[in-house]
Amino acid sequence: MQRALTVCPYCGTGCMLHLVSDSGRLVGVEPSATHPVNRGSLCIKGWNAFAFVAHPERLTRPLIRKNGALVPAGWDEALERVVTGIRAVQGTSGKDSVMFAASAKATNEENFLLMKLARRVFGTNNIDHCARLCHSSTVTGLVQMFGSGAMTNSIDCFDKSDLIFVIGSNTTEQHPLIGTRIMNAVRRGTKLIVADNRCIRLSRHADLHLRHKNGSDVPLLSAMMQTIVSEGLADTEFISARTENYGALVESLAGWSPEMAASITGLAAEEIVQAARMFAGARSAMIVYAMGITQHSHGVDNVRCCANLAMLTGNIGRPGTGVNPLRGQNNVQGACDMGALPDMYSGYQRAADPDVRSKFALAWGGEPLPDTPGLPLTLAMNAAHSGSIRAMFIMGENPILSDPDQGHARAALERLDLLVVQDIFLTETARMADVVLPAACYAEKDGTFTSTERRVQLLRKACDPPGDARPDWQIIAALAKSAGYSGMEYNGTAEIMEEISRLSPIYGGISHDRLTPYGLQWPCPDHNHPGTPILHVKGFSRGVGRFMPVAYRGPAEIPDKEYPLTLTTGRTYFHWHTGSMTRRSHLLEREEREGFVEVNPADAGRINLRDGESVVVSSRRGKVFVRARLTEIVPEGVLFMPFHFAENAANALTNNVLDQESHIPEFKICAVRMERVP
Amino acid sequence: MKRLTQDELLQFLKSWETCYDLRVPILLPDGGRAICRLADGPLAMHGGSVPAKPTSLFFPQDGLVFAAGANGYLERVDTEKRLFIIGLTPTDLQCLRFIDRFFSTGERDDLYFASRDKAIIAVVSGYCGRDGEFIPPSSGSCDLELYHDGIDWLLMPYSDEGRELAASFNAGDEVVSLESVHGKAVHPPSAEQEVVLAAAAILQETELPDAFWDEIGEHCIQCSGCNLTCPTCTCFGVQDWCYGEHTERRRVWDSCQLAGFMREAGGHNPLATAGQRSRRRIHHKLVADMSRWGEIGCFVCGRCDLACPTGIGIIAVSREIVTRFGMPDDNSKRD
Amino acid sequence: MPRADSCQSRSLYIPRDATILSVTELTSREKLFRLRLSDGSELKHLPGQFIQLSILGYGEAPISVASPPTRQGYFELGIRRVGSLTTAMHALKRGDKVGIRGPYGTPFDLGSMGGKDLLLISGGCGLAPMRSLIQYAADRKSEFGRVTILYGARSPDQLLFREDLDKWETISGFACSYTVDSREGDGCYSGSTGLITDLIRPIELSPAETEAVIVGPPAMYTPVIAALKEKGLSSQQISLSLERQMRCGVGKCGHCSIEHLYCCQDGPVFRLNVIEHLHGAL
Ligand SMILES: Cc1cc2nc3c(=O)[nH]c(=O)nc-3n(C[C@H](O)[C@H](O)[C@H](O)COP(=O)(O)OP(=O)(O)OC[C@H]3O[C@@H](n4cnc5c(N)ncnc54)[C@H](O)[C@@H]3O)c2cc1C
Ligand code: SF4
Ligand code: SF4
Numbered sequence A: 001m002q003r004a005l006t007v008c009p010y011c012g013t014g015c016m017l018h019l020v021s022d023s024g025r026l027v028g029v030e031p032s033a034t035h036p037v038n039r040g041s042l043c044i045k046g047w048n049a050f051a052f053v054a055h056p057e058r059l060t061r062p063l064i065r066k067n068g069a070l071v072p073a074g075w076d077e078a079l080e081r082v083v084t085g086i087r088a089v090q091g092t093s094g095k096d097s098v099m100f101a102a103s104a105k106a107t108n109e110e111n112f113l114l115m116k117l118a119r120r121v122f123g124t125n126n127i128d129h130c131a132r133l134c135h136s137s138t139v140t141g142l143v144q145m146f147g148s149g150a151m152t153n154s155i156d157c158f159d160k161s162d163l164i165f166v167i168g169s170n171t172t173e174q175h176p177l178i179g180t181r182i183m184n185a186v187r188r189g190t191k192l193i194v195a196d197n198r199c200i201r202l203s204r205h206a207d208l209h210l211r212h213k214n215g216s217d218v219p220l221l222s223a224m225m226q227t228i229v230s231e232g233l234a235d236t237e238f239i240s241a242r243t244e245n246y247g248a249l250v251e252s253l254a255g256w257s258p259e260m261a262a263s264i265t266g267l268a269a270e271e272i273v274q275a276a277r278m279f280a281g282a283r284s285a286m287i288v289y290a291m292g293i294t295q296h297s298h299g300v301d302n303v304r305c306c307a308n309l310a311m312l313t314g315n316i317g318r319p320g321t322g323v324n325p326l327r328g329q330n331n332v333q334g335a336c337d338m339g340a341l342p343d344m345y346s347g348y349q350r351a352a353d354p355d356v357r358s359k360f361a362l363a364w365g366g367e368p369l370p371d372t373p374g375l376p377l378t379l380a381m382n383a384a385h386s387g388s389i390r391a392m393f394i395m396g397e398n399p400i401l402s403d404p405d406q407g408h409a410r411a412a413l414e415r416l417d418l419l420v421v422q423d424i425f426l427t428e429t430a431r432m433a434d435v436v437l438p439a440a441c442y443a444e445k446d447g448t449f450t451s452t453e454r455r456v457q458l459l460r461k462a463c464d465p466p467g468d469a470r471p472d473w474q475i476i477a478a479l480a481k482s483a484g485y486s487g488m489e490y491n492g493t494a495e496i497m498e499e500i501s502r503l504s505p506i507y508g509g510i511s512h513d514r515l516t517p518y519g520l521q522w523p524c525p526d527h528n529h530p531g532t533p534i535l536h537v538k539g540f541s542r543g544v545g546r547f548m549p550v551a552y553r554g555p556a557e558i559p560d561k562e563y564p565l566t567l568t569t570g571r572t573y574f575h576w577h578t579g580s581m582t583r584r585s586h587l588l589e590r591e592e593r594e595g596f597v598e599v600n601p602a603d604a605g606r607i608n609l610r611d612g613e614s615v616v617v618s619s620r621r622g623k624v625f626v627r628a629r630l631t632e633i634v635p636e637g638v639l640f641m642p643f644h645f646a647e648n649a650a651n652a653l654t655n656n657v658l659d660q661e662s663h664i665p666e667f668k669i670c671a672v673r674m675e676r677v678p
Numbered sequence B: 001m002k003r004l005t006q007d008e009l010l011q012f013l014k015s016w017e018t019c020y021d022l023r024v025p026i027l028l029p030d031g032g033r034a035i036c037r038l039a040d041g042p043l044a045m046h047g048g049s050v051p052a053k054p055t056s057l058f059f060p061q062d063g064l065v066f067a068a069g070a071n072g073y074l075e076r077v078d079t080e081k082r083l084f085i086i087g088l089t090p091t092d093l094q095c096l097r098f099i100d101r102f103f104s105t106g107e108r109d110d111l112y113f114a115s116r117d118k119a120i121i122a123v124v125s126g127y128c129g130r131d132g133e134f135i136p137p138s139s140g141s142c143d144l145e146l147y148h149d150g151i152d153w154l155l156m157p158y159s160d161e162g163r164e165l166a167a168s169f170n171a172g173d174e175v176v177s178l179e180s181v182h183g184k185a186v187h188p189p190s191a192e193q194e195v196v197l198a199a200a201a202i203l204q205e206t207e208l209p210d211a212f213w214d215e216i217g218e219h220c221i222q223c224s225g226c227n228l229t230c231p232t233c234t235c236f237g238v239q240d241w242c243y244g245e246h247t248e249r250r251r252v253w254d255s256c257q258l259a260g261f262m263r264e265a266g267g268h269n270p271l272a273t274a275g276q277r278s279r280r281r282i283h284h285k286l287v288a289d290m291s292r293w294g295e296i297g298c299f300v301c302g303r304c305d306l307a308c309p310t311g312i313g314i315i316a317v318s319r320e321i322v323t324r325f326g327m328p329d330d331n332s333k334r335d
Numbered sequence C: 001m002p003r004a005d006s007c008q009s010r011s012l013y014i015p016r017d018a019t020i021l022s023v024t025e026l027t028s029r030e031k032l033f034r035l036r037l038s039d040g041s042e043l044k045h046l047p048g049q050f051i052q053l054s055i056l057g058y059g060e061a062p063i064s065v066a067s068p069p070t071r072q073g074y075f076e077l078g079i080r081r082v083g084s085l086t087t088a089m090h091a092l093k094r095g096d097k098v099g100i101r102g103p104y105g106t107p108f109d110l111g112s113m114g115g116k117d118l119l120l121i122s123g124g125c126g127l128a129p130m131r132s133l134i135q136y137a138a139d140r141k142s143e144f145g146r147v148t149i150l151y152g153a154r155s156p157d158q159l160l161f162r163e164d165l166d167k168w169e170t171i172s173g174f175a176c177s178y179t180v181d182s183r184e185g186d187g188c189y190s191g192s193t194g195l196i197t198d199l200i201r202p203i204e205l206s207p208a209e210t211e212a213v214i215v216g217p218p219a220m221y222t223p224v225i226a227a228l229k230e231k232g233l234s235s236q237q238i239s240l241s242l243e244r245q246m247r248c249g250v251g252k253c254g255h256c257s258i259e260h261l262y263c264c265q266d267g268p269v270f271r272l273n274v275i276e277h278l279h280g281a282l
């Protein structure tokens, strides 16, 4: 039995594990016993990370649509079809009529190459990935205020904090091994405040649980800050030494008395005051958040409030402090770092900056790179719907299930002249494609993933891909070659990383040979740099931290007579996103076989609904049949649905309204109605 | 008995690679250890038991039950070379013995014994534990023992096969017996062993309040790590995979900490709450196994305590039980 | 050290082939399958035992044998469609082949039932295993005293083996009554409605001479046991068959454990006194 040390393919925690194989077939998993993050443990998904790899439904050959059906084809034919298809669309509708979707499941090297393919080979800035749907608000907000959009501190900081404030993160389910750090810290005496209107596991361990109404984070956080300011609990030394624009913040907080916020959030004013005093009173306090903060039409404002609160209390740049957005996908951090973004090249170098463009142009063979701004994924979907995007190349994503308003996403993809999907399974999206390219999964290739704490880690090949499937980076390189570009021939992923580090200062010191055993945390500017566990220690990345005042806006859709309930969506512990891997993993599938909707018994009582019975949940956009789970986890008036299940797709209901700055959709709130199935 | 230097040991091992499917402790790139082939990494004899459970050598996390083609069930292909496993500790050996009995009682599990029966096992003991800690030698129920006296390896054969293997290697001085080296020292139970035994005694006597188990369950994130690392856990689920006409039935380690473990098709679930599942995990080892096999099913190897991300492995829970429900000195009844 | 010779006999986990002889629809959810082992041999089971039914691609499930060993040349399985394997089974027809392992588990204690009056109480799908015992008793009437059969189902359209129920009624020395929770779905139903315990109350029995057997859904056990004890039966006189999620049927997979017992090996048929004090058994 062989072992290959690699990185868990699920969440952004970045646990490392050994894939155990026997005669070329995976037969199990063993956690890395020494890894500083997971320390010999894994969550249930990690322990089952081998389970889908040899699944009979893996894609093994390229597929091309002929006479309406997808039929197997050779690689040359498939690549040719992709290149001529894209060229044809660009010929008639312009270079920017093509959209490239990179993947938070693919490696850094692969995302970098797709970014290079889009910009250099096909001449468009239209490249983005699913970070648009999860943390684009974070990047937008934190870059403006701190100068860097990533988690400021490290996972180790959970062991060093006096107070952890979790808002909008079901950490034990979504980042389980970070969740357990929090639970363990609480047992050692760390204080915990949880702000979440569902009774998540952490709330049961919390010193204070704030069940504020969905979408009322800005009032809650503003009133906490107002209390801190008015009670003189602010860290004035930090504010004057390290920040700017404090006056504007104070001014903006003026109206936010605890009573005022109480009326909007549904909390008691005393709870808000208590939270403020606890937070400000801690020597070191961490803010931890995830989709509950970002996935709103005012997601960036939510993020700003978190950052304001941290600076107000001087909780930046020290161990056990910081603003800590937990990145969802195992490599969503990396995909952002690699410039799989319409406005950035790798290392967050702005595409609008001519110097940046000429630097990359020089490295990539001289030709000028596109200067028209690119489209974010969510707008590209709308553009496909309206006809200005004519072709899409999707690497390892399943927007039919993961994008808001499923009907809209499906119609958008149907209107394309060319849809290319590169994936490991024939997902709901791949079924609609004109060309399907079979990819190797994480266990079958080398490369790097960057975890939520900016830790760049090496994955190592444990077995061969099935049939003719190839690693994404080889597919992209082959596409470039078919398109006549010779600058993408690499002998291996280490060579791609060399190019990345040459062109991206924050990865400047990163090379594969430095990553054994536990990787390096960026920024890592040179080959002797040990990496950076905590950001903004001496100064902020942008110099001084900038306070940004926020005005409260409610959610875009609120319950009314016709749709009287609030629906919020998310994930469960056992499944990952659209379930293409976890639903093919024996134990994970057994634990959660179908979708469900959490219903408060009081709401159930009104329609005589019993536990386990089916309901129809409908919104202005669609309806879903699903089994009800009666539970006090959700408050009265609120339903919760996971979005993993194609049979009961939560995203048939969600609202495709976007935050104006980050273009993130409002997954966390829409208005619905629930009826019993007779 | 023979005395071997580290180099001689390596030679000894290499000499057996052609005849046996040799497995030895190696160093992994993250600094951890595992029992693998010599070619897979540098030999790492020191460090005590490896994290993977000993039974995984014969019964992997995901293993073939049988395969069937268009014309019926396919013959199982057993590897022709016998397994020769080095690096289990005497504690691991006790666990293995427990599971050998489990799998051979009643219907004999031929899948497990296909490789187990023919395996040659050499345990390690002496001053080669974690950080050089002393591992008390085994009672001899294996083929060979490699005892580290702080400098060299003493090779002690126990079975006929072990003697043959030792005899065929002509290096190293003869030593009379292990006893002559480390004396007749009696090794008192460790503090961990004591606390687990004390907890077992309490549980065998008393049913603890549900609230206690609920509190433990509240900390369990259902990762399954405790079961998947436990050397005396063997539960599995079954799944079929069809590759065209070729079907594989495979068995996959399962965990009683998962809500679906006992949920029946009709919806009834004897282990419906996290508290009940935590109770079952501890009770099964410390009470049920005692009733069924006459000994507790925990050999205090420490693996579940290492794997559990929230600190509720069996040793930790035993400590809780003893602290909260342990008998006061005066022997008076607990409430 | 355990050592075995190198010769490998057939694996414990490889099923034997069985051929479907006929399929009868019992209700919209249940079908009765009559099968024969493809090599022509008898199953050699006893009432109360189960087999592991295997369909390649869908795995296995424990199913009680619904026919008695006294009827040779075939065995029957009454199967409710609830999930993947049972759905696949329902799609099969005469002549199709499935896999069978077993029979496994403890049978009803025919020895100590000899000469006694039998009180056989089942609910829902539990009539399938009970039918094996009932038909056994019908075939060997002289070996038993009076046989009283009580059966309860959700609704009239969910009553299993209705023809059998009517037939058993007519056997001398047999009494058979059934009830449904609600009449819903069948306006013509003229039988009784109410809980199974309502059927127990009016029964006259001589406690010392009676052996009671219960097979039904988990929720049925507690009230039925209470009713029987009221009638003067002791735990030793009550047997029951427990359902658990079973994966192997041979005491290895661990899914069916009840404290130190394995339901597939030490059960599924238990005497009440053996399990009533075990945590989580009932
Ligand atoms: C000793 C014993 C004897 C038994 N005897 C009988 C008998 O005589 N007759 C009989 O009918 N049963 C009997 N059973 C019960 C029978 O074993 C189970 O009904 C069977 O194991 C179900 O197997 P399955 O693969 O069809 O269900 P599974 O697929 O395992 O399904 C289990 C549950 O999941 C749900 N489910 C299944 N598939 C899906 C899906 N795709 N999506 C969402 N939910 C799903 C089902 O609704 C069901 O509740 C017996 C059990 C035992 C232990
Ligand atoms: S916590 Fe995240 S990275 Fe760690 S094992 Fe679980 S899914 Fe994988
Ligand atoms: S290792 Fe700990 S958290 Fe994981 S299942 Fe076991 S008891 Fe629960």
Ligand code: FES
Pocket (backbone or CB within 6 Å): C245, C246, C247, C248, C249, C250, C251, C252, C253, C254, C255, C256, C257, C262, C263, C264, C265
């Ligand atoms: S069914 Fe596997 S142990 Fe009982």
